Amino acid sequence: MTIRYMVGTSESNRCLSVTVEAEDALIAALKVKHEYPGAMITYVRKANARGDLRHPHPDVAEVDA
Incomplete structure (x- = not known):
């Protein structure tokens, strides 16, 4: 059984x-x-069930026009 994991890296x-x-x-x-x-x-x-991007940074958030 595979599960989704969020992996953080720093480089x-x-x-x-x-x-x-x-x-x-x-x-x-x-x-x-x-x-x-x-x-x-x-x-x-x-990984979060909702996708881990509930509150994205404004630079990557899509703007509804």
Whole structure:
């Protein structure tokens, strides 16, 4: 059974969060580390059912006109 995990990374003063489907948190972290080998894993948690972007930053939020 796969579960969606949110993995936070930090690389050269740039933070990034990635959603990954994996069997457990360790495998999710290893998948992200494989894609971004220079990044430091800062956290791994189960992804929010609502999508983790309930309150996005204004720069990435879509504006309804």
